[in-house]
Amino acid sequence: MSIEVSDFIFNLGVATILSMIIGLEREIKKKPIGLKTCVVIGITSCLLTDVSIDAANHFAIPYEKPMDPLRLAAQIVSGIGFLGAGVILRRNNDIISGLTTAAIVWGAGAIGIACGAGFWMEAIISTCLIIISVEIFPIIFKWIGPKALTEKQLKVKIIVDNDEKMTEILKQMKQKGMKASKVRIKDVQEGTLQQMDLTILVNEKLYATDVYYELKQIKHVISVEMEAL
Known part of the structure; x- marks a missing residue:
């Protein structure tokens, strides 16, 4: 069954809001990939997932021409890997930076895929956990962790x-x-x-x-x- 227009719009709306939340965290910290990039990644990941599912349902023929509904979604993960690699830098002092930002990019793509597939609650919970892990846990560990x-x-x-x-x-x-x-x-x-x-x-x-x-x-x-x- 094809995805209804209302469901498609809702999926994109949820993906936009959630990717905006994690992108805002990077934007506040003045990272190379911030609000706009994360939102674009979330929206396009959601779009490709919706298209992949809808195309599989529309063009597949049972028992004759089966199609993988998440074929495009699988390629999103590979594509985002190259984008994430671009923000990982090795400075002259041999300090590696950008790993968290690269992980956030991957997370924005995953959230977009989840929204496109209709797993809104999972996407919302994942967004909350990402923000907690990046912002709250470091503060807690500084209180109770090693010197x-x-x-x-x-x-x-x-x-x-x-x-x-x-x-x-x-x-x-x-x-x-x-x-x-x-x-x-x-x-x-x-x-x-x-x-x-x-x-x-x-x-x-x-x-x-x-x-x-x-x-x-x-x-x-x-x-x-x-x-x-």
Whole structure:
């Protein structure tokens, strides 16, 4: 039986609203794929699913020419995979970003497929769970989870005037609550100065300017360059 026009419009309406909700979350966080992209993905996924089901019912001949009603829907998942891969970035500091956004894109497509197939309640529940997982769970885990969840990473470049004091500098950083990792040291200005490139973990409540000031106060530190990861 073909999908009625009223059902088709309702499916598209639900897909639009639900994909708009998860797209708005990305838009607020200024991510590369936001409100408009998620809405377009949700609507087109719903449309293709409806067309796939309707075409299978319309053109199939029982026992002679069977058709898969979700053939197009299966291709949606593959197509969205390429779109999601486009938002996953590897920056110069070897930090991978965009994984959550890519997953949200996949979720928008899945919600569109569910709405197109008529599984509205499942789509609504999934949308709520996605928002809770992305927004609420991280806050809860910061309260009850390990200390590592309340720390943020900073990439720091320090110029030192005495290579014999590098160990002392690292000890002072530790005393100030800064945990150093991925330390790289090299000579600059023909060996007269040394450069330390490292990633440090600090409490997320600290401002980057406070960390910068603390590092500048350490003896033998000439200059500090900092980047939030």
